[in-house]
Amino acid sequence: MNGVYFGYLGIGLYESIRYGIKNSSSFSSSLYQMPAMPSIENNETYCWTASANATMASMIRYFNSGLTAANLASIDSLENFYNEKINIQTSATDFIRSQAFGRSVATAIYTWSKSDSFNPTNTGYVAPVFDGAWVPTPPAMISPPASPYVSNARPFLMANLTAVAPPFPFAYSEDTSSDFYKMEKEVYDVFQGLTTEQKNIALFWVDQGNGLGYTPDGHNMLFVSQAIEKTKVNLAIAAEAFAKSGIAERESNIACFRTKYKYNLLRPVTYIRKLIDPNWLSFIPTPPFPEYPAAHAFVTAAVVQAVTDLLGDHVSVTDHAYDFRGWTPRTYPSLFSAAEEAGISRLYGGIHYRVSISAGLNLGRDLGNMIGKIKLYDKQSNSNPNAY
Amino acid sequence: MKKAFYMLSIAAMIIATNSCQKPKLPQSQDLTKQDASVALDWYKLQFRFLLERN
Numbered sequence: 224m225n226g227v228y229f230g231y232l233g234i235g236l237y238e239s240i241r242y243g244i245k246n247s248s249s250f251s252s253s254l255y256q257m258p259a260m261p262s263i264e265n266n267e268t269y270c271w272t273a274s275a276n277a278t279m280a281s282m283i284r285y286f287n288s289g290l291t292a293a294n295l296a297s298i299d300s301l302e303n304f305y306n307e308k309i310n311i312q313t314s315a316t317d318f319i320r321s322q323a324f325g326r327s328v329a330t331a332i333y334t335w336s337k338s339d340s341f342n343p344t345n346t347g348y349v350a351p352v353f354d355g356a357w358v359p360t361p362p363a364m365i366s367p368p369a370s371p372y373v374s375n376a377r378p379f380l381m382a383n384l385t386a387v388a389p390p391f392p393f394a395y396s397e398d399t400s401s402d403f404y405k406m407e408k409e410v411y412d413v414f415q416g417l418t419t420e421q422k423n424i425a426l427f428w429v430d431q432g433n434g435l436g437y438t439p440d441g442h443n444m445l446f447v448s449q450a451i452e453k454t455k456v457n458l459a460i461a462a463e464a465f466a467k468s469g470i471a472e473r474e475s476n477i478a479c480f481r482t483k484y485k486y487n488l489l490r491p492v493t494y495i496r497k498l499i500d501p502n503w504l505s506f507i508p509t510p511p512f513p514e515y516p517a518a519h520a521f522v523t524a525a526v527v528q529a530v531t532d533l534l535g536d537h538v539s540v541t542d543h544a545y546d547f548r549g550w551t552p553r554t555y556p557s558l559f560s561a562a563e564e565a566g567i568s569r570l571y572g573g574i575h576y577r578v579s580i581s582a583g584l585n586l587g588r589d590l591g592n593m594i595g596k597i598k599l600y601d602k603q604s605n606s607n608p609n610a611y
Numbered sequence: 612m613k614k615a616f617y618m619l620s621i622a623a624m625i626i627a628t629n630s631c632q633k634p635k636l637p638q639s640q641d642l643t644k645q646d647a648s649v650a651l652d653w654y655k656l657q658f659r660f661l662l663e664r665n
Contacts, residue, residue, distance in 0.1 A: 232657065236650055243642045271642060272649050279653035287660050294660060301656055305649055434663075441661040448654045451647060461647030465654065 225343060228286050228336065229444050230379060230473040232279075233466035235332040237599075239278035239325045243271040244459050247600035250466065255381040258335055261327040270313045270321040275458065276305040277325030278332075285333040341376040345369055350487065355395030355403075357487045357513040361496070361504065365511035374481030379470045380593065388482040388586050391515045392578060397498055404498070406576050410491040411499050414506060414573045421571040422506065427545060427553055428519060428568035429507045439519055440472050442544055443526045446561055450530070450540045460533055463599060467529040471594045475525035475587055479518045488515040491573060505573030517575040520566030520583030521590075527558040528591025534558065562587065 234250050238260045241247045251257040263269055280302040287294070310318060348367040350357060359366040378384060396403040413421075432438040437445060447468040451461045491514070495503045510518075541554040542561065555561040566584050569575035 232654075236653075240642060272645065275649050276653075279650070283653065283657055283660075287657075287664075289664075290660070294663075297656060297659075301652060305652075437658075437662060441658060444654070445658050448651060448658070452651055456647060457643050458645040458647045458650060459642040461650045465650060 227473045229469035233469035237462040237466040239274045239328045240271040254379045268317045273321035274325035277322040278329045281329030339377040342372040360509040368512040407494045424568045425572040464530040468526045471525040471529035475522040479521045483513040487513045507572035509574045515579045517579040517583035520580045521587040523565040524562040524584045524587025525591040529594040
């Protein structure tokens with residue numbers, strides 16, 4: 224499953240239980256080209272845990288193509304675990320009705336997703352050439368750059384159909400007294416003085432995927448999941464949080480990559496090798512696409528900001544993403560502080576400029592706020608002491 | 612006899628209200644009292660797949 228599909232997963236989860244929330248509305252009244260979702264039968268009883276269980280099992284089967292037999296068995300096993308728990312408390316007819324509703328939501332979501340024009344390839348893309356333009360970066364020299372067509376994907380927000388960030392603030396220059404040169408020199412100087420803690424931060428957020436760790440999208444959603452677990456919010460709040468963070472993940476990727484390919488700014492390694500140190504390599508691998516704005520900062524900021532009203536910003540969360548490597552988990556005093564660390568990790572890694580990280584954090588915060596404000600129901604009439 | 616009838620009625624009411632929903636009240640499974648474990652467990656499985664396959 225590509226990480227940008229977390230939006231569909233979260234929306235499906237919310238839609239599977241939303242009739243259990245007083246006076247709630249569907250995301251279909253807020254999101255761009257989202258079709259009407261299945262309705263429940265009037266005056267019939269439903270078990271929302273059963274519908275959520277059925278929706279999640281079905282969506283995970285739909286969105287993960289090529290699963291191994293062992294992974295398919297894991298899905299069956301988890302689905303059966305909850306079904307057995309639910310069956311003790313629920314009549315057979317209510318259970319079957321709830322399960323059928325959940326499956327119909329999953330099918331509706333998956334059908335909708337198939338028309339979203341998401342294209343992760345780079346086939347046929349030709350990078351523009353100009354002073355300061357992105358070029359393939361060492362050591363891998365991958366070309367064409369990755370994900371040039373992501374911005375063509377259908378967004379969840381109509382406002383994000385064409386949104387582009389403001390231009391990069393500094394004009395390209397090789398003059399040693401220019402802002403551009405000073406910005407590049409900062410990346411080089413930070414690299415020369417990297418502390419152990421800064422290296423640990425850079426590595427913790429490297430998120431290179433490819434069987435070596437989480438993708439950035441996976442890491443962000445794992446962080447939200449840990450925040451949901453920490454805050455012990457109820458199923459209604461958790462479903463909304465998973466939905467909004469997943470929406471933010473996709474929207475910020477679309478907006479960020481649209482901007483990257485509009486301005487096509489070169490990476491630090493290109494400039495530094497040309498003008499400062501011909502043998503220099505960044506501390507972590509330079510991703511194969513343009514620099515501005517910083518995607519880790521943009522996307523992580525959007526994701527955490529989208530759930531800040533639901534979970535509270537001043538929630539301390541410990542991130543166990545890389546426990547499996549034996550790495551020390553990292554603790555953040557607030558949700559947004561994790562985004563700030565994800566952002567600055569790219570300066571420590573030598574792959575982003577400070578100004579691009581700041582821009583990414585600001586853009587992500589604004590986008591996350593927009594998503595967080597989508598009103599689905601009146602929180603006062605569905606009050607939960609754990610969440611508010 | 613009357614007392615036994617009342618006891619049986621109360622027991623039936625308790626069983627009905629403890630199931631997922633009461634008839635004719637589609638929101639009666641109170642989601643504000645429902646923990647998020649079903650959602651969290653499914654996401655944990657999805658993260659595992661993502662880590663194995665990406």
